[in-house]
Amino acid sequence: MTSVSTLAGTALPELWRPSRGKTGMVCLIAAESCIFLTFVVAYLFYIGKSATGPQPAQVLELGLVIVNSIALISSSFTAIAAVRMLERGEQKKCWMWLAITIALGAFFVGGTIWEWSGLMSDHALYPTTNLFGTTFYSLVGLHLFHVIVGLVLLSTVLVLGLLGCVKSRHTNAFDLVSWYWHFVDAIWVVVFLTVYVIGR
Amino acid sequence: MTTAHHHPIVPAEVSQTLGARLHGWAVTVDHKRLGILYVCFGLVFFVIGGIEAAMMRAQLAQAAGKIVDPATFNQLFTMHGTTMVFLVGMPVLLGMANYLIPLMVGARDMAFPRLNAFGLWLFLFGAALLYYSYIGAQGLYGTSAAPDVGWFAYAPLTNKTFSPGNSTDYWILGIMVSGFGSITTAINLLVTILVMRCPGMTLMRLPLMAWMMIVVSVLVIIAIPVLTGAQIMLLLDRSLGMHFFDTQNGGSSVLWQHLFWFFGHPEVYILVLPAFGFFSEIIPVFSRKVIFGYPLMVAATVSIGFISLSVWAHHMFAIGMSPALNSFFAASTLLIAVPTGIKIFNWMGTMVGGRIIFATPMLFATAFLGIFTFGGLTGVMLALVPVTWQLSDSYFVVGHFHYVLFGGTVFGIFSAFFYWFPKATGRMLCERLGTWFFWLLFAGFNLTFFPMHISGILGMPRRIYMYQPDRGLELWNMLSSLGVVLQGVAVALFIWNVIRSLRKGKIAGNDPWDAWTLEWATTSPPPEWNFDQVPTVGSARPLWDIKNPTDPDSNHEGSI
Numbered sequence: 001m002t003s004v005s006t007l008a009g010t011a012l013p014e015l016w017r018p019s020r021g022k023t024g025m026v027c028l029i030a031a032e033s034c035i036f037l038t039f040v041v042a043y044l045f046y047i048g049k050s051a052t053g054p055q056p057a058q059v060l061e062l063g064l065v066i067v068n069s070i071a072l073i074s075s076s077f078t079a080i081a082a083v084r085m086l087e088r089g090e091q092k093k094c095w096m097w098l099a100i101t102i103a104l105g106a107f108f109v110g111g112t113i114w115e116w117s118g119l120m121s122d123h124a125l126y127p128t129t130n131l132f133g134t135t136f137y138s139l140v141g142l143h144l145f146h147v148i149v150g151l152v153l154l155s156t157v158l159v160l161g162l163l164g165c166v167k168s169r170h171t172n173a174f175d176l177v178s179w180y181w182h183f184v185d186a187i188w189v190v191v192f193l194t195v196y197v198i199g200r
Numbered sequence: 201m202t203t204a205h206h207h208p209i210v211p212a213e214v215s216q217t218l219g220a221r222l223h224g225w226a227v228t229v230d231h232k233r234l235g236i237l238y239v240c241f242g243l244v245f246f247v248i249g250g251i252e253a254a255m256m257r258a259q260l261a262q263a264a265g266k267i268v269d270p271a272t273f274n275q276l277f278t279m280h281g282t283t284m285v286f287l288v289g290m291p292v293l294l295g296m297a298n299y300l301i302p303l304m305v306g307a308r309d310m311a312f313p314r315l316n317a318f319g320l321w322l323f324l325f326g327a328a329l330l331y332y333s334y335i336g337a338q339g340l341y342g343t344s345a346a347p348d349v350g351w352f353a354y355a356p357l358t359n360k361t362f363s364p365g366n367s368t369d370y371w372i373l374g375i376m377v378s379g380f381g382s383i384t385t386a387i388n389l390l391v392t393i394l395v396m397r398c399p400g401m402t403l404m405r406l407p408l409m410a411w412m413m414i415v416v417s418v419l420v421i422i423a424i425p426v427l428t429g430a431q432i433m434l435l436l437d438r439s440l441g442m443h444f445f446d447t448q449n450g451g452s453s454v455l456w457q458h459l460f461w462f463f464g465h466p467e468v469y470i471l472v473l474p475a476f477g478f479f480s481e482i483i484p485v486f487s488r489k490v491i492f493g494y495p496l497m498v499a500a501t502v503s504i505g506f507i508s509l510s511v512w513a514h515h516m517f518a519i520g521m522s523p524a525l526n527s528f529f530a531a532s533t534l535l536i537a538v539p540t541g542i543k544i545f546n547w548m549g550t551m552v553g554g555r556i557i558f559a560t561p562m563l564f565a566t567a568f569l570g571i572f573t574f575g576g577l578t579g580v581m582l583a584l585v586p587v588t589w590q591l592s593d594s595y596f597v598v599g600h601f602h603y604v605l606f607g608g609t610v611f612g613i614f615s616a617f618f619y620w621f622p623k624a625t626g627r628m629l630c631e632r633l634g635t636w637f638f639w640l641l642f643a644g645f646n647l648t649f650f651p652m653h654i655s656g657i658l659g660m661p662r663r664i665y666m667y668q669p670d671r672g673l674e675l676w677n678m679l680s681s682l683g684v685v686l687q688g689v690a691v692a693l694f695i696w697n698v699i700r701s702l703r704k705g706k707i708a709g710n711d712p713w714d715a716w717t718l719e720w721a722t723t724s725p726p727p728e729w730n731f732d733q734v735p736t737v738g739s740a741r742p743l744w745d746i747k748n749p750t751d752p753d754s755n756h757e758g759s760i
Contacts, residue, residue: 012400012736020311020395027387031421038429038459042444051450127442131450134442138433 025176029183032146036187039142040194043135047199050130056200059123061115068111069192072147075104076185079154079178087171091161098158101181105151112144136195143184143191150184153177229313230728231302234320236624238295239617241324242288249283250691252276254684257648261681263669273665274348279330281351282371285467286378287327289605292613293474294319294385297413299624301389303719303726304407306398306735311391319385326378333370347371350663352464353434355445355456360438369438372431379424379431386420389413398718400737404498405757407717407740408491409477411498415505416473419466422509427463430456454519461512469508471605473501475612476543479565482619483547485715486562487554490753493546494740500539500546507536517585518592526585533583537576544573559713560634564615567642568607575603578653593663596656602649614641614694621698622712626724627705633697637690644686651676651683716741 047056082097116137119125127137157177160166166174216224225233256276259265268276302310310316333346347367349357358368393410433444434456443449445456484491491497513521513529521529547569556562578600581587591597614637622628655676660667667673711720720743722731739745739753 012738013402015397015399015402017395017397020391023391023394024312024387027390027417027421031383031387031425034422034425035429035432038426039433041459042433042455045452045455046450049450049452127436127440131443134436134444134451138436138442138444142432 019172021172021176022179025179029179032183033187036142036190039135039139040190043139043194043199046131046135050132052130054123054125054129054132056132056136056195059119059125060196060200061118062196064111064115065192065196068108068115069188071104071111072108072185072188075101075108076182078104079181083171083175083178086166086168086174089168091166095158095161098154098161102151102154102158105147105154105181109144109147109151112140139191140195143187146184146187150181153180227317229309229317231298231310231313231316232624232726232728232730234316235295235297235299237320238291238298238323241327242290242292242295245283245287245327246292247691249280249288250688252280252283254688256280257681257684259665260667260677262678263671263674264666268665270665271348274350274663275346277663278347278350278371282330282347282375284605285351285471286375287323287330289471289609290378290382291323293416293471293609294382294389296478296613296616296620297389297409297416297474298385300620300719301392301410301413302396303623303722303730304410304717305393305396305401306718306731306737307392307396308730308734310388311396312388315384316388319381319388322381322384323378326374326376326381328374329370329377330374333367333374337365337367337370352460353456354460355434355451355453356447358434358438358456359446369435372435372438376428376431376435379428382420383424386417386424390417390421393417398735398737404495405737405740408480408494408497408501409474412473412477412480412501415501416470416477419470419473419505419508423463423466423470426459430459430463433459454516457516457519458513461515462509464515465512466508468601468605469504472608472612473504475568475609475616476501478612478616478619479547479568481715481717482561482565482615483550485619485713486557486559486565487551488557489550489554490741491546492549492552493542496542497546500542503539504536507532507539511536514583514588517588530583530585534580537580537583540576544569544576559618560629560631560638561615561619563635563638564611564618567638568611568615571603571607571611571645575600575607579604591656593661594656595652595660595662598662599649599652599656602652606645606649614638619713620719621701622708623719623724623726625702625705626708627701628708628712629701629705630697633693633700637693637697640686640690640693644683644688644690646683647686648680648683651679655680711743714747716743718742721746 078097078101082094082101085091085094085097125133125136127133154177157166157174225237228234228237253276255268256273259267259273298310298316302308330347335345337345337347345367347353347370349363349368349371353368353371356362390413393406393414397406433442436442437444437446437451443451445451445453447453480491480497511529511533513525514533517526517529547565551566558566578596582591582597582600618629618634655673656662658672658676660673660677667677708724710722710724712724713720718735718737719726721735735742737745739757741753745752745754
């Protein structure tokens, strides 16, 4: 006997108990945000402190990165659409939106690689070149790493879905994956503002 | 109502082979077994870190000592600090919370049991990486063994030029990996407390320890990733030739200090708030009174959590910050003494008029009140910029933070160990040995750390492997070193007590201390599922309600 209940007849107060998965994901996102914050602080701290060139204004092109940003931000909306479709039980449409999300994310990864190879071959900007190179590649690279992790998660859902393992009742789990993806997109806004607006 | 029938720690384990039993521990996801593993490994590292400290004190017992060479001494203080903070404080405190929190909130396990096991093994992997440096860190250079850059690893000392070999990389990786473990555990604890509470347990009926762990978890989630980020930068510097902290290419050693202490000062509260939690459970039970000012305790804890995020640069007064920054951080540091003082008064208010029982947990709790207040007051002194200018990097600072971390965290751990050992094992620790242990440790602690304040004021710098004779430092150093002997004897008594009590200790029963929180409602040790029936509570002291059905606490709640 380990019951502690003595309250027969007493009305129990309504408890505020948030969802387990969502609370856990919010905590994870908070912890990840703090890692990003550290790199953003370092980036801001070192703006204009490079001992040698190239400087950001000389080498950073806005055209490609704006296209890239549009792709990544749009992928958040397609992810929302995918979750909605799964909730409604329209699996085929869900896989379609999910595939578009992954394609947009992959486009972003490709665009970033394109930008980096240009910076390295045309402007000889490497992580070791100066403080700008150090902070630029590490901050954008940290974000890129998170995009790739997000893509792995989304692709896992897609593969499982095409194999017929994902049903409407999995909407909550899929929703959590989409939260992570939204987080990756939101962080990109911060990185974009830091690197291409404030830092340029 | 609560008949004592005993579940052994692991049912049906007795007939298993040793291999099967070890396998059971290795694959367990039970929060209680994981908690026990955390505490056991943490105590092993406590002994290792203690031996490192004892070697330093042996070297410093006499002027111009010749027991260890300077390089070894640098490794000793680095490994001692790193071990005590990351491999003792974190695992033992998080491990105890791991064991207790689900029981206290009436849950059958943590919110994410497998993540919980993952956290433990990450911690152990990180610890193994750090200590592997003793044999593996020589790398191709053959120049170094264990890390020797101090526990806060100031740049540019950690630069590849000044720290060749791999020792600093082992420091980075070991702490980073165990840090990931701490983050997962903090997330787990926070979600468990918010989501897994049993029916009736509103937030204001949580045991105070659960409240403290909420704040600790939030601090871990905010602070540890900043250290992780800074360590990633350092690793990039060292392995890819980047320039974050490379002062010859414009990198800033001050940035490292800011990032490290933005982690480092909340870390102090991460280490001491769980101990505050233990004492908030223990002092009322051994005073036979309800905690004084529960809502104020909650408010003070949350305030400490907030303020602790804005005091970090008081570690950096000596580096030449602007007067405005110095003033801000001095003021915020003075401010944090206020909620801490509120807590001290609330614990004393709980004791006033109580029928105090000085069992071992309460001995530690009472000593804590005095020692922690003393350490807090020297902390207020050090919050004043000119005082820090005078005393920075001296033994005064060493004395100060051992008074708060040893007198707060370690006393809290031992107090909690004696209090909850019966719950975890089903047997009581020997009170007579416990009393001896307490008094020896108390005497040894004060003998070691009080003279450090004096040698510090006399000008003895920390992290110096020797001092010249005739500077007036011999007596104080000799006293400090003698204190270590007493502490060593005390810890040996403690280990003997644990081994002996596991076999021969008095059978505890469910509720040996006549306590009030839910962990005492189940058997000792609890079954794997914790509670046969998920409990329902009507107040902050559910067991009081059961024992006193005519006058339950719920009648008085809200009448503070």
